[in-house]
Amino acid sequence: MDMVQTEKLVFEYEKRDEEGNVIGTSRAVDEVDLDVKEGQFIAILGHNGSGKSTLAKHINAILVPTEGTMWVNGRNTSEPEELWNVRQSAGMVFQNPDNQIIGTVVEEDVGFGPENLGVPTDEIWQRVEESLKAVGMIEYRHHSPNKLSGGQKQRVAIAGVVAMEPKCIVLDEPTAMLDPVGRKEVLKTVQKLREQKAVTVILITHYMEEVVDADKIYVMDHGHVVMEGTPREIFSRVEELKSYRLDVPQVTLLADELRKRGLKIPSGILRKEELVEELCRLS
Numbered sequence: 602m603d604m605v606q607t608e609k610l611v612f613e614y615e616k617r618d619e620e621g622n623v624i625g626t627s628r629a630v631d632e633v634d635l636d637v638k639e640g641q642f643i644a645i646l647g648h649n650g651s652g653k654s655t656l657a658k659h660i661n662a663i664l665v666p667t668e669g670t671m672w673v674n675g676r677n678t679s680e681p682e683e684l685w686n687v688r689q690s691a692g693m694v695f696q697n698p699d700n701q702i703i704g705t706v707v708e709e710d711v712g713f714g715p716e717n718l719g720v721p722t723d724e725i726w727q728r729v730e731e732s733l734k735a736v737g738m739i740e741y742r743h744h745s746p747n748k749l750s751g752g753q754k755q756r757v758a759i760a761g762v763v764a765m766e767p768k769c770i771v772l773d774e775p776t777a778m779l780d781p782v783g784r785k786e787v788l789k790t791v792q793k794l795r796e797q798k799a800v801t802v803i804l805i806t807h808y809m810e811e812v813v814d815a816d817k818i819y820v821m822d823h824g825h826v827v828m829e830g831t832p833r834e835i836f837s838r839v840e841e842l843k844s845y846r847l848d849v850p851q852v853t854l855l856a857d858e859l860r861k862r863g864l865k866i867p868s869g870i871l872r873k874e875e876l877v878e879e880l881c882r883l884s
């Protein structure tokens with residue numbers, strides 16, 4: 602089944618002068634077609650300002666399309682009466698964990714989401730416990746979120762979304778403000794959620810190494826989807842990626858250099874182990 606689907610989605614921000622009058626529009630997302638199936642792990646890449654966050658905000662109807670259509674779990678997000686269903690189907694995790702944590706105690710924070718959905722109290726506590734276990738933060742349930750590390754805060758934010766039991770989680774650069782340890786914590790958490798709860802995950806990131814396991818990658822540039830394919834397909838097109846000012850995983854670049862110098866190595870190498878295997882095969 603389709604979890605997230607768009608057809609020629611366009612979004613234009615209004616430009617205003619100092620008095621607040623609309624003086625024009627700027628197109629941030631331009632005729633984008635997405636097709637995300639239930640349970641998939643999808644990555645969205647793109648340079649700064651390419652429209653990734655604007656697109657992501659459509660998935661739980663923070664924004665609605667200027668033109669075209671977005672369906673989430675079969676619901677048209679432009680229809681006001683679907684708002685509740687859409688918000689229940691898709692949860693968002695943003696870049697800055699500090700802006701997402703509102704409770705003064707971890708477990709209270711995680712409970713806010715389900716409480717807002719009108720979940721009965723007994724079930725809220727059950728969900729809070731389960732979600733905190735799923736992100737490996739149960740032993741911090743009585744702590745103050747302020748004292749946690751960035752990675753831990755982000756895991757609490759993820760638990761808050763998980764507690765709402767969405768079918769789809771959208772993470773908009775969840776690791777951008779974290780140190781390498783925090784980044785690993787968050788990614789492991791997301792991976793575990795996918796395995797245990799079969800949730801659909803849409804990950805926006807600037808870190809190429811985070812997307813090698815994706816089922817599909819979309820690359821955005823100037824509001825358009827300019828590339829679409831499996832990680833292997835996408836990372837085989839090194840020059841094209843560079844033209845969109847994107848990095849390529851280090852190991853992919855190294856393999857590419859070796860190939861240019863005449864070694865018989867296939868394109869689209871994504872992991873160190875694969876390169877080692879190919880090199881051993883040559884000798």
Ligand SMILES: Nc1ncnc2c1ncn2[C@@H]1O[C@H](COP(=O)(O)OP(=O)(O)OP(=O)(O)O)[C@@H](O)[C@H]1O
Nearest residue numbers: 614615628629647648649650651652653654655656
């Ligand atoms: N609230 C806003 N009002 C007007 N223009 C905006 C607004 N938010 C974003 N934009 C513009 O829309 C375009 C797309 O921005 P968006 O934030 O979606 O990009 P992004 O790919 O998420 O970038 P980044 O990698 O920096 O997060 C940019 O040109 C940006 O300046």
Ligand SMILES: [Mg+2]
Nearest residue numbers: 653654655773
């Ligand atoms: Mg963004």
